[in-house]
Amino acid sequence: MGNVYLAYDYPVLGAFWTVMWIFLWVLWLLVLFRVIADIFRDHALNGWAKAGWLFFVIILPFLGVLIYVMVRGKEMSKRELREAKRQQDAVDAYIRETAGGPGASSADELAKLADLKAKGTISEAEFQRAKEKILH
Template sequence: MEGQQILAYDYPLLGAFWTVMWIFLWVMWFLLLFRVITDVFRDDSLNGWTKAGWLIFVLIVPFLGVLVYVIVRGKKMGTREIRHAQERQAAMDDYIRRTAGGDGGGSATELAKLSELKAKGDITEAEFQRAKEKILH
């Protein structure tokens, strides 16, 4: 093995710092770029041509495009993100209500009430069976 071997301790601390910083800045840059692109697609107030224009601007001249987008439309980016999160939460709550039977217990509660009515003698066995079929289907 002729030649010089480079060991990890031969890499200066300042060089390691700059390498880590550049990697961090590139990761942050891509996060910002994807956030802007997501915001363009998510914004319902923009029409198709405007969205296409912003996307072309951001993709062709990325640094300038993202900078201009954040200056021009950045004030409302947080508002749109919060609104989107609230819509997702409302959709999830609605799904849970529908799945769990949002009427306060669903068919299990109704069957329990029917069973109590039958036990008291307020309804007959035939009425109980008909009502039970309606609840279960």
């Protein structure tokens, strides 16, 4: 019969090192994919430059990512911030549009109600109740 290794045969320091290497590997994959996404996101690079960086990052991944972050890291963070700002603005605009924020007037809301009533979505009684809420 062969050797059977039990959980208590695995030293605690060995478990720590295993967890640390897994963590570093996952962190490495996150950085690698973030750099690859940034290469495609950058509109200042032409196709050949993107292909060159991508080739460099894929063929020599550790060196390629390290050099990319050193050379283009500042612009990378600026693009990341611009993208986050653009997404936040889109969410804010959607919320304002959906909630009928401060830009929506009573006339606009009445027009929407009349349109819903004309389409048959709401009944006359629902229309009157909603109209009273808007006007008061």
